[in-house]
Amino acid sequence: MTSVESHRRSILARWVGVGALLLGILLAAFVLLGSGGGGHTYHLLFQDASGIVNGNQVLVAGQPIGSVNDVTLTDNGQAEVTINIDRALHKGDTAAIHATSLSGIANKYVSVDPGPSSSPQLADGATVTGAKTTTPVELDQLFDTFRPRFRHGLQKFIQGFDATYAGAGPEANRTYKFLAPGLTTSQRLFDELTRDQRSFTSFLVNAGGVLAGVAQRRNDLSALTQNANEALGAIARENQSLDRTLVALPPALRQGDTTFVNLRAALDDLTPLVRTSLPATKNLAPFLRDLRPVARRAVPVFTDLRQAIALPGANNDLTDALVSVLPTEKAARKASPGVVSGLDASTPVIKVVRPYSPDIFAAFTKLGETSGYYDADGHYARVQPAGANLFSYNGGTNLLNPITPSQQVSAFSTFPHGTGPFTFCPGAATQAIPGSNPFLDDGNLVGKCNPAEVPPGP
Numbered sequence: 001m002t003s004v005e006s007h008r009r010s011i012l013a014r015w016v017g018v019g020a021l022l023l024g025i026l027l028a029a030f031v032l033l034g035s036g037g038g039g040h041t042y043h044l045l046f047q048d049a050s051g052i053v054n055g056n057q058v059l060v061a062g063q064p065i066g067s068v069n070d071v072t073l074t075d076n077g078q079a080e081v082t083i084n085i086d087r088a089l090h091k092g093d094t095a096a097i098h099a100t101s102l103s104g105i106a107n108k109y110v111s112v113d114p115g116p117s118s119s120p121q122l123a124d125g126a127t128v129t130g131a132k133t134t135t136p137v138e139l140d141q142l143f144d145t146f147r148p149r150f151r152h153g154l155q156k157f158i159q160g161f162d163a164t165y166a167g168a169g170p171e172a173n174r175t176y177k178f179l180a181p182g183l184t185t186s187q188r189l190f191d192e193l194t195r196d197q198r199s200f201t202s203f204l205v206n207a208g209g210v211l212a213g214v215a216q217r218r219n220d221l222s223a224l225t226q227n228a229n230e231a232l233g234a235i236a237r238e239n240q241s242l243d244r245t246l247v248a249l250p251p252a253l254r255q256g257d258t259t260f261v262n263l264r265a266a267l268d269d270l271t272p273l274v275r276t277s278l279p280a281t282k283n284l285a286p287f288l289r290d291l292r293p294v295a296r297r298a299v300p301v302f303t304d305l306r307q308a309i310a311l312p313g314a315n316n317d318l319t320d321a322l323v324s325v326l327p328t329e330k331a332a333r334k335a336s337p338g339v340v341s342g343l344d345a346s347t348p349v350i351k352v353v354r355p356y357s358p359d360i361f362a363a364f365t366k367l368g369e370t371s372g373y374y375d376a377d378g379h380y381a382r383v384q385p386a387g388a389n390l391f392s393y394n395g396g397t398n399l400l401n402p403i404t405p406s407q408q409v410s411a412f413s414t415f416p417h418g419t420g421p422f423t424f425c426p427g428a429a430t431q432a433i434p435g436s437n438p439f440l441d442d443g444n445l446v447g448k449c450n451p452a453e454v455p456p457g458p
Contacts, residue, residue: 039066039084043127044095044110047135049079051108052097058083058110068110078130083110089128091119096134108136355426355441362429393456425449431456 058066066085092115311317391400427437
């Protein structure tokens with residue numbers, strides 16, 4: 001193949017490629033232009049459509065789906081906006097007019113908020129009434145609703161914002177980054193409020209009553225604001241302490257959570273105790289009522305007791321006395337082993353003397369009663385020799401019979417006519433009373449003393 005033929009074929013291939021490219025462009029333009037000429041047409045009714053002109057965009061979720069074809073006025077004074085869009089509207093869809101910025105006049109667009117996708121589609125040429133559309137509120141209309149005094153205050157408020165943000169542009173820009181989400185959330189809130197007009201109206205009326213009540217107490221509110229300002233200032237001055245508290249708060253909350261979890265098990269264990277204690281607590285309230293006057297009267301006693309225990313000064317209270325006893329305690333500590341040994345050694349003697357303790361103490365208590373008798377001449381004593389007895393008791397006649405002199409002097413042999421040896425039992429100083437005396441210590445003294453050695457007589 002010659003070079004001429006090769007050159008011709010390359011030129012032909014280039015023209016074929018260019019033709020294919022032009023054909024693709026024509027097909028794409030045909031598809032785009034052909035689809036743009038169709039779509040769906042709807043009529044939207046608004047209270048006010050100022051700023052909407054032919055050609056304004058129609059958006060869904062920020063994406064254009066069509067444009068405004070015409071804006072007319074209906075017989076009842078509503079604005080009818082005709083739109084042509086690529087997708088069909090459904091029965092639950094809503095529309096609203098928004099402004100792209102605060103500057104400009106014809107800079108608005110129609111925003112469509114889709115409803116449930118399961119709702120039926122609207123037919124082409126359908127009209128969406130004002131119940132499903134939202135008319136924008138101009139700033140002038142908003143300001144016109146306020147009284148001149150309020151507008152003046154709002155002007156001062158805006159000027160104050162200007163003074164606040166002067167020189168703080170970067171910080172304000174970082175703050176405004178979160179403004180759009182906040183406004184979107186506010187719009188959803190206001191949409192929810194306007195859905196139930198009756199409840200919203202009732203809320204506004206009640207809020208008006210509340211504000212009227214607050215206005216009547218404006219002096220108290222001013223004092224409250226001032227006190228709150230002082231309180232917040234005090235908190236601000238203690239910001240370091242507050243910071244330390246906030247740092248320590250999470251561990252404390254975690255520890256408290258663990259404690260409360262363990263407390264739940266402890267309360268379960270405590271329930272049987274509380275249930276068992278209920279019968280015992282029925283009389284607790286009367287007892288506490290009776291205890292109240294006692295406790296009230298005991299306050300001075302405990303006050304005096306406190307002064308007796310701890311009084312300012314030296315060597316004037318019980319505490320000082322106890323301190324002074326310490327040397328005595330040291331000496332007693334050395335002597336205590338000997339005392340313990342002596343008490344151990346005296347145990348047998350005490351064991352023998354213990355049953356006779358009533359007789360011993362009776363001897364001391366009756367001492368001196370011998371001369372306790374008296375008459376017109378004064379005191380006299382009944383004295384009888386203890387060594388020999390002059391009479392003997394006759395149990396049959398219950399009389400004392402004189403004994404002979406020989407018996408009187410020879411009667412120092414055994415009891416009851418002699419002097420010993422005697423083995424008296426405890427309680428043998430008086431005549432025997434069955435079940436009472438003499439005392440035999442539940443049989444422990446049997447064989448150690450003679451219960452028959454008692455004075456004669458009943």
